[in-house]
Amino acid sequence: MESNPEGAEAVSAIGLDLVAPEVYAPMLRKLVLAATGVGVGAALLAATALSWPTAVAIGAIVGVPTIAYALAIRRRRIWMAGTTIHVQRVFGERRVELSETTGAELLVYPSRLSRIVLRVTAGPETQIIPLAMYTDSGSGRELHLLGLRTLADALATSRLAAAVAVSDVLVHQLRAEARDAALGDRPLYKAVRLARANDTVSPVVLTDTEVAELG
Numbered sequence: 001m002e003s004n005p006e007g008a009e010a011v012s013a014i015g016l017d018l019v020a021p022e023v024y025a026p027m028l029r030k031l032v033l034a035a036t037g038v039g040v041g042a043a044l045l046a047a048t049a050l051s052w053p054t055a056v057a058i059g060a061i062v063g064v065p066t067i068a069y070a071l072a073i074r075r076r077r078i079w080m081a082g083t084t085i086h087v088q089r090v091f092g093e094r095r096v097e098l099s100e101t102t103g104a105e106l107l108v109y110p111s112r113l114s115r116i117v118l119r120v121t122a123g124p125e126t127q128i129i130p131l132a133m134y135t136d137s138g139s140g141r142e143l144h145l146l147g148l149r150t151l152a153d154a155l156a157t158s159r160l161a162a163a164v165a166v167s168d169v170l171v172h173q174l175r176a177e178a179r180d181a182a183l184g185d186r187p188l189y190k191a192v193r194l195a196r197a198n199d200t201v202s203p204v205v206l207t208d209t210e211v212a213e214l215g
Helices: 021-047 052-075 145-156 161-178 187-197 208-214
Strands: 013-015 077-081 084-088 093-097 103-109 113-122 125-135 140-142
Touching: 013 145, 021 052, 077 145, 084 125, 093 113, 093 125, 103 125, 103 161, 103 187, 113 187, 125 187, 145 161, 161 187, 161 208, 187 208
Parallel strands: none
Antiparallel strands: 013 077, 077 084, 084 093, 103 113, 113 125, 125 140
């Protein structure tokens, strides 16, 4: 799905958020309201025994961290324009040029809700791009087709063999999603199943051989 996040160039911008910010925005608004209420309540309670400045400080300590966290999550976005990944952060924007990739790895975080991500490095910048997440029961969420296609094409422009290998995996994942293949036939799910077989809770970095076997 195409998107045009604030700050993106005029060229076509493809959102790479595994879960679009618009989906969880209502939940974040409720979280902000709840944190505000708790903070105000804590301040009023503290005011019965302490001075107002102290009570207000206590209310801020209770409510502000949660409010700040929710606002930071709401602001964060990741998208691609051309071969450049853009990450909107709380302060400023990070850009990673995939045609200049010096490192490309597939990482799996095995758990009851396992995640597989792409970690790319270009110069001093390193960025994590979520690709999919799967539950133990076999359900999950995967990056949409246009996002996979854009990532695969951008990685293919790199001279790094590892980046090209990951690009090939994403192309096979794209084809599997397009034909609605069973999870067992999808490369990203195969990677998660492989990591789970290692019986570890630590992040697993797939080797070059393992990546090559996913296609």
